[in-house]
Amino acid sequence: MTKKVLVLPGDGIGPEIVGQATRVLDALIENHGLDVTYESALVGGSSYDAHETPLTDEVLTQAKEADAILLGAVGGPKWEQYDISVRPEKALLKLRSELELFGNLRPAILYKQLADASSLKPELVADLDVLIVRELTGGIYFGQPRGIRTLENGERQGFNTYVYSESEVERIAHVAFKAAMLRDKRVCSVDKANVLEATELWREVMERVGKEYPKVELTHMYVDNAAMQLVRAPKQFDVMVTGNMFGDILSDCAAMLTGSIGMLPSASLDANGKGMYEPIHGSAPDIAGQNKANPLATILSVSMLLRHSFGEGALADKIDQAVSKVLDQGYRTGDIHTEGDTLVSTTEMGDAVLKEL
Amino acid sequence: MTKKVLVLPGDGIGPEIVGQATRVLDALIENHGLDVTYESALVGGSSYDAHETPLTDEVLTQAKEADAILLGAVGGPKWEQYDISVRPEKALLKLRSELELFGNLRPAILYKQLADASSLKPELVADLDVLIVRELTGGIYFGQPRGIRTLENGERQGFNTYVYSESEVERIAHVAFKAAMLRDKRVCSVDKANVLEATELWREVMERVGKEYPKVELTHMYVDNAAMQLVRAPKQFDVMVTGNMFGDILSDCAAMLTGSIGMLPSASLDANGKGMYEPIHGSAPDIAGQNKANPLATILSVSMLLRHSFGEGALADKIDQAVSKVLDQGYRTGDIHTEGDTLVSTTEMGDAVLKEL
Ligand SMILES: CC(C)[C@H](C(=O)O)[C@@H](O)C(=O)O
Ligand SMILES: CC(C)[C@H](C(=O)O)[C@@H](O)C(=O)O
Numbered sequence: 212m213t214k215k216v217l218v219l220p221g222d223g224i225g226p227e228i229v230g231q232a233t234r235v236l237d238a239l240i241e242n243h244g245l246d247v248t249y250e251s252a253l254v255g256g257s258s259y260d261a262h263e264t265p266l267t268d269e270v271l272t273q274a275k276e277a278d279a280i281l282l283g284a285v286g287g288p289k290w291e292q293y294d295i296s297v298r299p300e301k302a303l304l305k306l307r308s309e310l311e312l313f314g315n316l317r318p319a320i321l322y323k324q325l326a327d328a329s330s331l332k333p334e335l336v337a338d339l340d341v342l343i344v345r346e347l348t349g350g351i352y353f354g355q356p357r358g359i360r361t362l363e364n365g366e367r368q369g370f371n372t373y374v375y376s377e378s379e380v381e382r383i384a385h386v387a388f389k390a391a392m393l394r395d396k397r398v399c400s401v402d403k404a405n406v407l408e409a410t411e412l413w414r415e416v417m418e419r420v421g422k423e424y425p426k427v428e429l430t431h432m433y434v435d436n437a438a439m440q441l442v443r444a445p446k447q448f449d450v451m452v453t454g455n456m457f458g459d460i461l462s463d464c465a466a467m468l469t470g471s472i473g474m475l476p477s478a479s480l481d482a483n484g485k486g487m488y489e490p491i492h493g494s495a496p497d498i499a500g501q502n503k504a505n506p507l508a509t510i511l512s513v514s515m516l517l518r519h520s521f522g523e524g525a526l527a528d529k530i531d532q533a534v535s536k537v538l539d540q541g542y543r544t545g546d547i548h549t550e551g552d553t554l555v556s557t558t559e560m561g562d563a564v565l566k567e568l
Numbered sequence: 569m570t571k572k573v574l575v576l577p578g579d580g581i582g583p584e585i586v587g588q589a590t591r592v593l594d595a596l597i598e599n600h601g602l603d604v605t606y607e608s609a610l611v612g613g614s615s616y617d618a619h620e621t622p623l624t625d626e627v628l629t630q631a632k633e634a635d636a637i638l639l640g641a642v643g644g645p646k647w648e649q650y651d652i653s654v655r656p657e658k659a660l661l662k663l664r665s666e667l668e669l670f671g672n673l674r675p676a677i678l679y680k681q682l683a684d685a686s687s688l689k690p691e692l693v694a695d696l697d698v699l700i701v702r703e704l705t706g707g708i709y710f711g712q713p714r715g716i717r718t719l720e721n722g723e724r725q726g727f728n729t730y731v732y733s734e735s736e737v738e739r740i741a742h743v744a745f746k747a748a749m750l751r752d753k754r755v756c757s758v759d760k761a762n763v764l765e766a767t768e769l770w771r772e773v774m775e776r777v778g779k780e781y782p783k784v785e786l787t788h789m790y791v792d793n794a795a796m797q798l799v800r801a802p803k804q805f806d807v808m809v810t811g812n813m814f815g816d817i818l819s820d821c822a823a824m825l826t827g828s829i830g831m832l833p834s835a836s837l838d839a840n841g842k843g844m845y846e847p848i849h850g851s852a853p854d855i856a857g858q859n860k861a862n863p864l865a866t867i868l869s870v871s872m873l874l875r876h877s878f879g880e881g882a883l884a885d886k887i888d889q890a891v892s893k894v895l896d897q898g899y900r901t902g903d904i905h906t907e908g909d910t911l912v913s914t915t916e917m918g919d920a921v922l923k924e925l
Contacts, residue, residue: 298762304763330689330800330801351708357764368733369733371729371765371766374727377725403813406661407726408714410726441821442687442688442825464795464798
């Protein structure tokens with residue numbers, strides 16, 4: 212049966228980078244028998260400008276009906292002064308929550324061709340390959356009660372609730388352990404169990420689920436130490452699993468260790484393997500519309516989509532290899548360009564990948 | 569009037585490093601007219617072993633009566649399986665909260681003599697000097713309600729509350745802006761105002777207080793981006809101010825950028841300048857009792873104590889200069905040792921500093 216992909220280009224550089232990713236999809240459909248159709252819709256600030264909401268009900272329904280979603284990026288200064296409830300980010304949060312995309316996979320991989328891009332000393336990050344598994348639909352991002360209230364003494368107080376139930380921890384634990392089984396079989400669970408009760412329960416459940424995966428080594432680390440260890444010796448990690456808030460921070464930190472966040476895709480999965488796929492970088496409004504942005508993270512998001520949601524590992528490998536070849540050939544967009552390489556535009560990078568497919 | 573210092577060596581390497589710091593205090597008392605007395609008491613695991621509590625009421629009273637507190641480090645594997653309520657960390661949290669030590673200053677300084685110690689490329693961290701100002705008695709560390717409850721469906725749920733009132737944000741804002749006035753006059757406030765209402769209010773109050781310091785440039789950054797920027801280009805920051813939880817993570821990340829956390833002191837201040845001073849590193853149980861630990865962070869904590877609580881800037885400078893000279897002379901404990909330097913023990917490092925005083 213033909214699979215349906217909903218394509219959400221979003222804001223800033225979103226349309227440009229997604230444009231190259233859909234060219235890759237087209238090529239696979241036309242030349243490699245991929246049985247997929249896709250349609251596009253507005254999301255984020257561009258949806259707000261058209262419909263006064265960052266996510267219309269119609270697009271939400273389309274997203275629910277699709278078999279997978281490919282997202283560019285949302286946000287920009289234009290919408291930053293708006294109320295939290297209608298900001299572009301809200302669309303992301305709503306898609307994650309309404310589609311129950313609780314399992315966020317954020318690989319931090321340093322391509323050997325880009326070893327110099329890291330701010331860390333080369334020997335500390337050469338061949339870095341860490342997978343951060345972040346819980347994406349719970350924790351303090353969605354906990355109730357929340358808001359800003361006025362106290363009896365007249366001053367205001369802002370409050371949020373950090374909350375995890377056992378079943379929420381269990382399901383993300385399984386995601387992490389299963390991922391580790393396909394890798395180096397080591398899971399490091401990150402919490403703040405010495406201070407936060409919510410993460411004390413998290414640790415207990417991780418231990419319990421870990422018993423079902425006797426081949427996987429499970430360790431625990433406090434979040435402050437995890438941030439230190441990522442900077443000190445990131446290669447010590449295989450899979451790191453953590454809650455929504457800590458995952459937000461640590462995955463960005465880990466991504467930046469590679470020095471090439473323009474290269475990193477991500478997947479947000481539900482219990483059945485349906486997912487939303489997106490580059491981890493933002494909408495980069497400063498270079499939007501200039502044909503400068505790096506489309507590779509979005510193209511690699513297509514690879515993750517094919518692998519995780521459609522079981523098309525062979526086609527995913529094809530994309531990964533094409534990207535690797537293009538790097539070998541020295542093609543670089545501005546974000547990863549260094550002297551001696553060939554500086555290319557967004558579309559030229561797309562051309563180069565297509566040629567290798 | 570003679571000032572009173574309460575000395576709390578704590579666990580692991582605590583007694584060894586504090587031992588060198590009190591030698592420095594002794595020297596200043598004997599030879600430089602410092603009018604201070606001090607007494608020592610148990611805290612953390614060593615207090616638990618003796619009294620079944622990490623902080624006795626008696627020691628808490630001593631701490632309240634003292635003009636300043638010098639702490640070594642607490643914790644160790646021995647006490648890790650105990651209940652959160654009696655773990656060594658609890659003593660720290662209780663001291664902070666009972667003494668209202670809300671203003672946590674964590675400098676991340678890279679000594680030019682130790683430039684190679686960083687895991688970052690030298691040019692990115694040379695002369696790094698960032699001050700993290702962390703709110704220390706509020707936020708999710710102390711928010712109520714908190715705990716682990718059983719839901720109607722029988723599963724358990726862990727929860728904590730992230731909460732800040734306007735007055736709590738105001739007072740830490742003043743600490744940050746005042747610190748910036750003595751430095752490069754730039755404050756970056758870190759929040760997650762695109763998701764968390766508690767930090768939306770935080771941002772608003774920062775803006776308001778910032779108006780009282782027109783000479784200071786105030787910027788805002790989301791915590792995930794802040795973690796990235798610290799790794800990418802840490803020298804862009806002067807003062808960073810943030811809440812308790814984010815501050816825990818970012819200050820450790822920033823400290824690790826220097827590659828020499830054995831060198832970094834910290835101060836936790838109340839509204840009147842009374843403070844608790846401690847190295848930011850932990851109790852390092854693996855090398856405890858071996859005369860190997862680096863005492864410099866604790867000695868530099870004495871310097872901060874003299875400067876911030878006792879107004880003894882000249883004596884503080886003396887300590888700082890002595891430490892710098894000792895580094896110039898090539899003395900290094902194991903944690904900062906590289907080929908060509910002189911490897912020294914904890915006590916030998918103390919000797920070297922005393923000689924320079
Ligand atoms: C845009 C924002 C709401 C989002 C998050 O915090 O989850 C982003 O930082 C991310 O990590 O995908
Ligand atoms: C020991 C722990 C409770 C403490 C904290 O989280 O505040 C420590 O990590 C610190 O930063 O001083």
